[in-house]
Amino acid sequence: DGGITQSPKYLFRKEGQNVTLSCEQNLNHDAMYWYRQDPGQGLRLIYYSQIVNDFQKGDIAEGYSVSREKKESFPLTVTSAQKNPTAFYLCASSITPGGEQYFGPGTRLTVT
Amino acid sequence: QKEVEQDPGPLSVPEGAIVSLNCTYSNSAFQYFMWYRQYSRKGPELLMYTYSSGNKEDGRFTAQVDKSSKYISLFIRDSQPSDSATYLCAMPSRGFDNAGNMLTFGGGTRLMVKP
Numbered sequence: 001d002g003g004i005t006q007s008p009k010y011l012f013r014k015e016g017q018n019v020t021l022s023c024e025q026n027l028n029h030d031a032m033y034w035y036r037q038d039p040g041q042g043l044r045l046i047y048y049s050q051i052v053n054d055f056q057k058g059d060i061a062e063g064y065s066v067s068r069e070k071k072e073s074f075p076l077t078v079t080s081a082q083k084n085p086t087a088f089y090l091c092a093s094s095i096t097p098g099g100e101q102y103f104g105p106g107t108r109l110t111v112t
Numbered sequence: 113q114k115e116v117e118q119d120p121g122p123l124s125v126p127e128g129a130i131v132s133l134n135c136t137y138s139n140s141a142f143q144y145f146m147w148y149r150q151y152s153r154k155g156p157e158l159l160m161y162t163y164s165s166g167n168k169e170d171g172r173f174t175a176q177v178d179k180s181s182k183y184i185s186l187f188i189r190d191s192q193p194s195d196s197a198t199y200l201c202a203m204p205s206r207g208f209d210n211a212g213n214m215l216t217f218g219g220g221t222r223l224m225v226k227p
Contacts, residue, residue: 006155040120041219043156097214100146100158
């Protein structure tokens, strides 16, 4: 069964703590993406990676970090520097840059 | 001005109505268009895509592109309560398969179909 998995579905953290969100895909896609979605708003791109060991900042990268050591995995770390981290985080992948993106189920992060 | 604009809604219709969802875009380089459906608290799922001007039909859904007006539409016939979701349009800025190419998403239109 091919697809994108994100874990956990819900995550709660105290302010000042770093937290890592998992994203795994078995679609053999080259490109992977992280988006943030706030209530009633569209998708905002945090980071993207078009190939293993390479990634680029998106529109709102401040306070976030990523790695791409394996084709299948693109974890996102929300650092304590992110001023307003509570949001719904979505991971996506595509065969090629600019192609159709397929999304995971999302992780809802709450920081108090 | 945003590159891709959608009316956020909510758009409320009775069951069985024909729904029209629209996006306008400013960049004439956009050549390939996608529609995603997102249920509440879920990830978006790809609904339809189309390359060119004209219509593309898939069951109750029809995607329409008017490149001269930079306007795309998604029509839903015989709408059902299960169609209640947010619909996002998306388009890649450089066509296919170019390094650095990204999808630009509209903000989404929330649709509510009442029984």
